[in-house]
Amino acid sequence: MQTLIIESEPLSPSVEKTGKKKLVLVGNPNVGKSLFFNHFSGLYVDVSNFPGTTVEITEGNYKNFRVIDTPGIYGVSSFNDEERVARDEVLSADIVLNVIDATNLERDLFLTLQLIDMQFPMVVALNMMDALEEAGMEIDVERLSEILGVPIVKVTAIKKHGFDELEKALENATVGNADKTLLHELEPIVARLKQTLNPIADAVMILEGDETVAERHGIAPEDKREEIYVARRNRVNEIVSEVVREKSAMKVGAVISEKLGKWTINPISGIPILILALWLIYEVVGVMVAQRVVGHTEVELGNKLFEPFVKHLFATITPVEISVDVLNGEEVIETKSFAFPEGTSRDKAQFDEFKAFIEGKDVMQNFAFSQETLWGKIVTIFAGEFGAFTMTVTYLAFLLLPLVIGFYMFLAILEDCGYLPRLATMVDRLFTGIGLNGRAVIPIILGFGCVTMATVTTRLLQTSREKTIAASILNFAIPCSAQLAVITALLTKAGGFYTLVFFFIILSCLVAIGTIVDKILPGKSSALLIDLPPMRLPRASNVLKKTWIKTKSFMQEATPWFFIGALLISVMQVTGLLEGWVKLFEPITTHWLQLPAESARAFVMGMVRRDFGAAGLYELNLTPQQIVVSLTVITLFVPCIASLMVLIKERGIREAMTIWAGSWLFAFSVGGIVALII
Amino acid sequence: MQSVQSNLISLRAVKKGERFIVRQIDDKDMRTQLLRFGLAEGSEAMCFERLPFGPVVVKHRRQEVAIGEELTKKIWVEVIAN
Ligand SMILES: Nc1nc2c(ncn2[C@@H]2O[C@H](COP(=O)(O)OP(=O)(O)OP(=O)(O)O)[C@@H](O)[C@H]2O)c(=O)[nH]1
Ligand SMILES: [Mg+2]
Numbered sequence: 236m237q238t239l240i241i242e243s244e245p246l247s248p249s250v251e252k253t254g255k256k257k258l259v260l261v262g263n264p265n266v267g268k269s270l271f272f273n274h275f276s277g278l279y280v281d282v283s284n285f286p287g288t289t290v291e292i293t294e295g296n297y298k299n300f301r302v303i304d305t306p307g308i309y310g311v312s313s314f315n316d317e318e319r320v321a322r323d324e325v326l327s328a329d330i331v332l333n334v335i336d337a338t339n340l341e342r343d344l345f346l347t348l349q350l351i352d353m354q355f356p357m358v359v360a361l362n363m364m365d366a367l368e369e370a371g372m373e374i375d376v377e378r379l380s381e382i383l384g385v386p387i388v389k390v391t392a393i394k395k396h397g398f399d400e401l402e403k404a405l406e407n408a409t410v411g412n413a414d415k416t417l418l419h420e421l422e423p424i425v426a427r428l429k430q431t432l433n434p435i436a437d438a439v440m441i442l443e444g445d446e447t448v449a450e451r452h453g454i455a456p457e458d459k460r461e462e463i464y465v466a467r468r469n470r471v472n473e474i475v476s477e478v479v480r481e482k483s484a485m486k487v488g489a490v491i492s493e494k495l496g497k498w499t500i501n502p503i504s505g506i507p508i509l510i511l512a513l514w515l516i517y518e519v520v521g522v523m524v525a526q527r528v529v530g531h532t533e534v535e536l537g538n539k540l541f542e543p544f545v546k547h548l549f550a551t552i553t554p555v556e557i558s559v560d561v562l563n564g565e566e567v568i569e570t571k572s573f574a575f576p577e578g579t580s581r582d583k584a585q586f587d588e589f590k591a592f593i594e595g596k597d598v599m600q601n602f603a604f605s606q607e608t609l610w611g612k613i614v615t616i617f618a619g620e621f622g623a624f625t626m627t628v629t630y631l632a633f634l635l636l637p638l639v640i641g642f643y644m645f646l647a648i649l650e651d652c653g654y655l656p657r658l659a660t661m662v663d664r665l666f667t668g669i670g671l672n673g674r675a676v677i678p679i680i681l682g683f684g685c686v687t688m689a690t691v692t693t694r695l696l697q698t699s700r701e702k703t704i705a706a707s708i709l710n711f712a713i714p715c716s717a718q719l720a721v722i723t724a725l726l727t728k729a730g731g732f733y734t735l736v737f738f739f740i741i742l743s744c745l746v747a748i749g750t751i752v753d754k755i756l757p758g759k760s761s762a763l764l765i766d767l768p769p770m771r772l773p774r775a776s777n778v779l780k781k782t783w784i785k786t787k788s789f790m791q792e793a794t795p796w797f798f799i800g801a802l803l804i805s806v807m808q809v810t811g812l813l814e815g816w817v818k819l820f821e822p823i824t825t826h827w828l829q830l831p832a833e834s835a836r837a838f839v840m841g842m843v844r845r846d847f848g849a850a851g852l853y854e855l856n857l858t859p860q861q862i863v864v865s866l867t868v869i870t871l872f873v874p875c876i877a878s879l880m881v882l883i884k885e886r887g888i889r890e891a892m893t894i895w896a897g898s899w900l901f902a903f904s905v906g907g908i909v910a911l912i913i
Numbered sequence: 914m915q916s917v918q919s920n921l922i923s924l925r926a927v928k929k930g931e932r933f934i935v936r937q938i939d940d941k942d943m944r945t946q947l948l949r950f951g952l953a954e955g956s957e958a959m960c961f962e963r964l965p966f967g968p969v970v971v972k973h974r975r976q977e978v979a980i981g982e983e984l985t986k987k988i989w990v991e992v993i994a995n
Binding site: 472 | 941942944945946948949950951953956961962964965966967968970973974975976977978979980981982983984
């Protein structure tokens with residue numbers, strides 16, 4: 236067997252490679268590890284109030300340490316992906332910083348004792364001291380430290396209390412008081428190990444029956460897990476009854492938080508709360524931002540100010556005809572054309588007349604660059620109707636940016652207040668109908684922010700089967716924030732009734748996809764088991780920081796794609812390909828979907844990014860029925876290129892391409908049926 | 914299916930507000946997972962909330978845990994007086 240081992244054991248101590256010690260943050264889910272990581276590294280990784288926020292390893296630097304943030308785990312083992320990811324980091328640690336939730340010692344100490352049994356040099360950070368106070372409880376920290384044999388530091392991470400002491404304590408990290416009988420049993424295993432960084436830790440894993448670690452050392456795993464766990468659990472219970480004391484009743488804050496939590500779970504109060512939350516999001520993002528703010532930025536700043544500015548630059552030396560619409564509110568009251576056969580700079584008199592004409596008026600200028608020369612074509616590519624400089628900037632900065640900020644802010648609030656795991660509980664029953672459990676509501680809600688990111692978050696689901704179902708739903712039917720932004724803006728044009736119709740269509744599709752994939756895949760999905768963290772008031776600093784970071788990364792990621800998309804479609808326009816494409820699609824667009832032929836352009840754009848495609852629809856003049864049909868198609872359309880990449884990485888090329896190709900078929904079939912019915 | 918003592922009922926059948934002691938968990942993987950959570954055989958908890966067709970929310974010390982319907986059928990408890 237020994238020759239078959241491909242995975243190399245994590246031997247050479249990391250210190251040798253970099254001269255830096257590897258400090259690994261380990262703890263149960265949702266105890267504040269990422270907040271600690273951010274403090275030490277100066278970076279920002281997501282901090283949210285639900286278990287399973289962190290699903291990947293992040294590395295940063297702090298003094299002479301490499302700091303590692305890991306996914307939350309209830310023990311070092313290999314039950315699921317998160318545990319496997321965390322396990323390898325823990326096993327190769329030089330120092331472990333074990334973060335525990337002071338209000339949940341009975342749960343958290345189990346992992347702590349395991350880490351102590353593994354003989355890591357470690358420090359325990361007793362976090363959430365503020366919540367402990369609120370709960371009216373007290374912990375005898377000195378006694379606890381004595382029993383465990385490791386330094387313990389009291390911390391309130393959100394207030395940055397205790398970090399200084401913690402930094403000092405890290406220099407005194409010690410190996411704690413392990414279970415004596417266990418140590419004894421480990422000896423024969425340790426003797427058989429290959430060279431490794433933490434032999435005792437590996438031996439504990441093998442004794443607890445971990446197959447992967449056993450295989451690395453070429454020996455068979457033992458089957459002592461349950462026995463060891465029971466003993467460990469009993470020790471935890473003893474310790475807890477010795478050091479935890481109920482001092483007083485729960486404070487008002489904790490009582491309110493508990494009550495509120497209860498209301499959100501019970502459907503009788505929970506459904507109205509959900510509807511209220513959705514309505515609030517619709518009012519603020521859909522009505523206020525989409526109509527007022529975007530109406531202003533897109534038209535006034537984008538179409539009337541920024542685009543003409545750029546176009547005039549090109550117009551100085553390019554043959555162009557500028558037609559001016561004089562507006563009174565929405566209405567065009569006068570139209571006049573000015574031709575500049577050699578560019579605006581060569582025809583002073585005409586240009587002066589033009590300037591005098593628009594002076595002091597509310598105007599929309601339409602530029603038609605002559606396409607007889609190559610130069611004219613190039614100008615059209617960069618500053619024409621779909622110009623890479625003009626359209627990209629208007630869409631991104633003036634149409635999407637305000638909406639995306641709005642959505643991310645609401646998502647950050649939802650993530651921070653502890654509502655998501657409770658929503659997961661309330662909808663669990665519905666989700667079991669489509670082969671998922673309630674936990675899947677978390678990646679799906681995050682999908683409304685960014686489908687690409689949410690596809691990564693599907694890792695918090697237990698089985699590969701559930702991950703496939705959730706990834707399919709995300710990539711088929713969930714519009715991301717930018718897309719949703721345009722959708723909301725268009726739907727407010729279509730009116731309340733059609734908004735509901737659209738909602739209903741997408742919801743049915745979501746259920747249909749879930750059901751189909753559930754039927755096709757063999758096996759069974761796992762049942763819900765989720766910790767419900769206390770409801771907390773969202774922290775403004777975290778919400779703002781997260782909104783800012785997410786918005787920034789959206790802009791960074793979307794800009795090049797929008798630019799490429801605009802180039803693609805402009806090139807197609809000047810070469811006549813676009814017209815061909817529109818013709819080619821005519822049977823589908825005008826007959827099957829009953830849309831204007833130009834909507835085929837939006838589908839070209841949608842292949843690059845769905846939100847880009849949606850933005851393309853925004854420019855067309857559509858009836859409410861057409862809005863519903865076109866939005867249905869663009870929502871169900873192929874995932875954007877970035878999502879496709881992540882999908883390939885997470886779920887494999889076959890699954891990814893099936894989803895991609897399936898989207899074409901699905902989007903146009905459903906779209907056509909909707910067009911027939913409404 | 915393992916045999917179950919007659920004084921035990923499944924977690925599914927516990928009423929809201931009742932306290933109970935976990936006595937038997939039928940699934941080995943689940944047993945180990947719940948051991949880590951602190952909801953091992955022998956631990957005391959309370960039914961905090963239960964949904965008509967869905968999960969049971971159990972409160973154990975200060976911790977609330979939502980347990981899906983499928984799973985609640987495998988957990989056998991003894992209800993105790995308040
Ligand atoms: N009241 C209080 N809340 C805290 C404290 N530290 C962290 N939190 C909150 O606890 C939640 C979880 O914090 P994270 O840093 O995301 O926890 P994590 O351990 O990285 O979680 P996972 O990545 O899911 O394992 C957030 O809502 C924090 O605001 C604290 O000292 N007091
Ligand atoms: Mg985290």
